Amino acid sequence: MNQRNEKQEQCTNLYLPQLINKPLEENSKTFKQIGSINTLKTISQFKNDSISEFQIKNDVSYNYSNKFTQSNKEKSQIQSNRAHTVCKQYQFVNQLRNEIYYKNYFIGGIKEILSKDKYSQNLKQMCLDQLNQIYKNVTCNTQIFNSKKQMPNLILSKKYSIAIDLDETLVHSEELQPNKRYDFQNLQFGAFIRPYSQQFLQLVSKHANLFIFTSSNLKYAKIIAQILDPQKEYFQGIFFRDHCTVLKDNTQTKDINIISGDLTKIILIDNNPQCFIPQPFNGIPIIPFLDSKTDQELIILSQFLEREIFNVEDVQPVIKRFFQFEQFRQFQNGVQAFEILHN
Structure with missing residues (x-):
């Protein structure tokens, strides 16, 4: 404290x-983001993600049209992967919500913490x-x-x-x-x-x-x-x-x-x-x-x-x-x- x-x-x-x-x-x-915050973006948000990382450099040596097409394919694949991840996260959360017996809320949690060695003494004291x-x-x-x-x-x-x-x-x-x-x-x-x-x-x-x-x-x-x-x-x-x-x-x-x-x-x-x-x-x-x-x-x-x-x-x-x-x-x-x- x-x-x-x-x-x-x-x-x-x-x-x-x-x-x-x-x-x-x-x-x-x-801020410096280090790990996950368990954020669930909507699919529409993924569709609005910037493609700046795939922006095409102005170089006379390469084919602009082919590079642009490849960039869109990469972007679509990333969006698809992210949307799939979001769906899996929602399914996992819904599964948890169906499995959890909510009437054990709080007092059941305290009993669990105080009775198991895997929890820290700091948490037990709290x-x-x-x-x-x-x-x-x-x-x-x-x-x-x-x-x-x-x-x-x-x-x-x-x-x-x-x-x-x-x-x-x-x-x-x-x-x-x-x-x-x-x-x-x-x-x-x-x-x-x-x-x-x-x-x-x-x-x-x-x-x-x-x-x-x-x-x-x-x-x-x-x-x-x-x-x-x-x-x-x-x-x-x-x-x-x-x-x-x-x-x-x-x-x-x-x-x-x-x-x-x-x-x-x-x-x-x-x-x-x-x-x-x-x-x-x-x-x-x-x-x-x-x-x-x-x-x-x-x-x-x-x-x-x-x-x-x-x-x-x-x-x-x-x-x-x-x-x-x-x-x-x-x-x-x-x-x-x-x-x-x-x-």
Whole structure:
């Protein structure tokens, strides 16, 4: 956590007043793509790919017409290969979605991580911390903070709204380390993108207004937003550190009233359940992400949202019934509750 805060502080907070969605040309110039971001382009996008790499040189010694024909053939073959890859990726994702039993979401993931040696001690400790954060979420006195005022001029065109965290939810960022292959990096940090992020955002944006809600500073949030959503297709705005609510004990939370006063149709997805304290039954937790290429949590989460959330008039009783975190109240802490209730 300290390393992440140090990394975030390297990006100076701009303290801009409201939602910022301007492009970051100056930041994009510093990006260096190293690995895959699990991007699924549409076939139409492939058709618009530039052929600059096959552009014909003006040389009197070769046949312009034959070279142009060959270039088009090469371009068509590349487009065909890419389209085939996209279709295979979609088929793979659909197969995963059909195989996954979404009712094991979150608690099943914690049980898996805590019981297997293949997971790092760092990830295990983060999961134990989550359990205690859940306990604090359901036992905290919600009257000890002032509710945030709703942000004006937000257009909520879809039935549902979802605010989603960045760090350890959609990405994991850290100071650059040698011998690590990052999905993206600039001069300040390297970032791993959670597998299936693009597919997840594409799916849920069909049903919900999507917003980033991070406790990081704005400049960092805009960099990550540009990586995840370069065409600005998914996110309608960014809420950052200045929009968070700090309790009397310095606990940082996220009051989603700032997006909408209708709590029946809004959700906050975060790896830190303490963020749900202002609205404990509007929060959906997610297993922390570090750098695992086999992580499938976003696929499981998309199944849960589709089958349990995107067809109801009030999300709160659904979330309350599905996770049953109220049972944690009868124990001394979250870890004890988990050991007794789920083992």
